[in-house]
Amino acid sequence: MIAEGKGEESGSFMDYEGSKGTYPIVTTAKRYLSWFDPEGAMNQTKASRNLNPKIPLLFIAPKNDHAGLLKVKQSMLEALPPPNPLSSIYEPDASHTGAPSASIEEIVAWTSRVAASPANISTR
Numbered sequence: 001m002i003a004e005g006k007g008e009e010s011g012s013f014m015d016y017e018g019s020k021g022t023y024p025i026v027t028t029a030k031r032y033l034s035w036f037d038p039e040g041a042m043n044q045t046k047a048s049r050n051l052n053p054k055i056p057l058l059f060i061a062p063k064n065d066h067a068g069l070l071k072v073k074q075s076m077l078e079a080l081p082p083p084n085p086l087s088s089i090y091e092p093d094a095s096h097t098g099a100p101s102a103s104i105e106e107i108v109a110w111t112s113r114v115a116a117s118p119a120n121i122s123t124r
Contacts, residue, residue, distance in 0.1 A: 001029035017066070048079035056086035058110045062099035063091050086114050 001011060007030035015025045025032075034040035041047075051057065057080065061073050077089070088110055094102035 002033060007033075044076055045079045048076060049081070051081050053081035053084060056084045056088075056114045058087070058107065059089045060099055060103050060106075061089065061091050062094040062096060062102070064093065064095045065099070066096050069096065086117055 001007060001009060008028050010026055010028050011032075012024045012026050013029075013032045014022050016022050027035075035042045037043075039046070059077065059080070061069075061077075065073075080087075090103060090106045090110070092099055092102040092106070
């Protein structure tokens with residue numbers, strides 16, 4: 001589709017998730033290709049290395065995440081810039097999809113700490 005100039009058009013593409021196998025997803029051809037491109041938007045190691053170390057980070061890594069993500073969690077943490085004093089890691093006892101709702105209290109507490117911190121002045 002991209003070669004035909006239709007990269008912004010939606011289509012059905014096959015996705016592979018280790019624990020689920022292969023299943024169809026609907027997205028644009030451009031986004032689908034970017035997801036799998038080693039230099040694309042979803043290269044989390046590359047994205048992590050490019051984060052601004054002045055900006056506090058809350059890294060949420062659920063304990064019951066997909067097996068593949070549990071395997072790479074440590075390397076993802078190591079790819080992050082030197083920790084900002086306000087950065088934090090939170091590991092809820094949740095699945096990948098359950099992590100956001102299981103992390104609400106921690107997200108609220110962390111954002112409150114960051115907003116109230118005198119150190120946060122340098123990140124603005």
